[in-house]
Amino acid sequence: MARIFIDGEAGTTGLGIRQRIEALPASYGLEILSIDPALRKDTAARRSMLEQADVAILCLPDDAARETVALAEGLDVRILDASTAHRIADGWVYGFPEMAAEQAAAIKAARFVANPGCYPTGAIALMRPLVRAGLLPADHPVSINAVSGYSGAGRVAIEEHEKNGGPAFFLYGLNLKHKHLPEIRHYSGLTRQPLFVPSVGHFPQGMIVSIPLHLKDLPGQPSAAELEAVLQDAYAGCEHVRVLPAETQLVADTLANTDDMELRVHHNGEQVVLTARLDNLGKGASGAAIQNLLLMLGL
Ligand SMILES: NC(=O)C1=CN([C@@H]2O[C@H](COP(=O)(O)OP(=O)(O)OC[C@H]3O[C@@H](n4cnc5c(N)ncnc54)[C@H](OP(=O)(O)O)[C@@H]3O)[C@@H](O)[C@H]2O)C=CC1
Numbered sequence: 001m002a003r004i005f006i007d008g009e010a011g012t013t014g015l016g017i018r019q020r021i022e023a024l025p026a027s028y029g030l031e032i033l034s035i036d037p038a039l040r041k042d043t044a045a046r047r048s049m050l051e052q053a054d055v056a057i058l059c060l061p062d063d064a065a066r067e068t069v070a071l072a073e074g075l076d077v078r079i080l081d082a083s084t085a086h087r088i089a090d091g092w093v094y095g096f097p098e099m100a101a102e103q104a105a106a107i108k109a110a111r112f113v114a115n116p117g118c119y120p121t122g123a124i125a126l127m128r129p130l131v132r133a134g135l136l137p138a139d140h141p142v143s144i145n146a147v148s149g150y151s152g153a154g155r156v157a158i159e160e161h162e163k164n165g166g167p168a169f170f171l172y173g174l175n176l177k178h179k180h181l182p183e184i185r186h187y188s189g190l191t192r193q194p195l196f197v198p199s200v201g202h203f204p205q206g207m208i209v210s211i212p213l214h215l216k217d218l219p220g221q222p223s224a225a226e227l228e229a230v231l232q233d234a235y236a237g238c239e240h241v242r243v244l245p246a247e248t249q250l251v252a253d254t255l256a257n258t259d260d261m262e263l264r265v266h267h268n269g270e271q272v273v274l275t276a277r278l279d280n281l282g283k284g285a286s287g288a289a290i291q292n293l294l295l296m297l298g299l
């Protein structure tokens with residue numbers, strides 16, 4: 001039996017995690033400890049939940065997540081943080097089990113696990129194996145384009161889109177300082193800051209991250225097939241990450257309500273566009289959190 005406290009249970013990510021835990025077999029023995037909604041921001045009530053829980057999953061704004069971690073000081077509770085607060089922090093393990101051969105074991109043993117960002121899940125999955133194989137130099141001038149469903153912006157934005165309608169499509173993060181850049185750079189192994197241009201479409205869930213590259217600018221001028229072979233090798237046997245053949249068109253919400261991610265290498269012989277397709281709330285958030293929770297509990 002493991003007791004799970006979801007701090008921020010009523011939010012978008014918290015609700016997705018709760019629903020996924022409730023759908024797990026009863027034989028897993030997971031019990032959700034729910035806080036009185038009226039006390040969800042009360043420090044003493046949250047500390048009491050942390051005292052009772054084996055694992056706390058934080059689905060909170062960054063500052064509130066930092067506050068919960070401070071409240072847990074001196075307790076045995078393990079923490080899985082879905083916010084951006086601790087993703088490259090010392091003492092935290094990045095919760096992307098497919099990222100490296102040793103990552104799942106590190107997550108299993110960790111007290112503090114940081115769930116990855118939605119866009120970084122796609123970007124790191126595409127670039128990290130290529131950097132490690134020496135096919136993408138760490139200082140390459142990388143550009144990342146991405147589109148997300150509007151649910152990525154949280155409960156308030158979802159209500160706005162669903163009640164009042166929202167723009168069909170917009171670019172944002174145009175100060176070029178999006179909060180996901182540090183983790184993208186860190187875990188991809190890049191030394192040069194990539195250009196990252198995210199966008200939102202008027203659909204609830206789904207995401208495509210795309211990275212264009214000129215093959216003649218890469219060391220040894222590899223073929224698209226060589227890049228694809230590296231990705232195939234990196235994710236062979238992974239349940240939730242698949243490398244699939246190129247398409248001529250890619251729809252952003254095809255994987256909505258799944259916890260999977262698809263990677264592709266599109267090319268014309270001289271140029272490639274690497275793509276990752278996922279659900280921003282699935283493998284990009286709550287689905288990844290469940291993967292991490294089960295690893296942490298040895299299930
Ligand atoms: N949505 C996404 O695609 C993803 C989101 N995340 C991360 O998960 C976290 C939550 O995001 P999301 O679910 O979208 O956000 P939401 O706005 O949908 O939910 C946030 C929840 O946290 C509650 N909350 C806010 N402040 C406090 C506090 N001080 N103490 C206790 N509860 C509090 C909110 O309650 P109330 O509304 O009453 O204020 C709400 O229930 C963020 O850090 C986000 O970066 C991670 C991956 C993807």
Ligand SMILES: CC(=O)N[C@@H](CCC(=O)OP(=O)(O)O)C(=O)O
Nearest residue numbers: 083084116117118148152153200
């Ligand atoms: C569409 C949208 O607004 N997306 C959010 C990212 C989603 C999110 O909250 O990401 P993490 O918590 O995983 O970092 C943003 O760009 O800030």
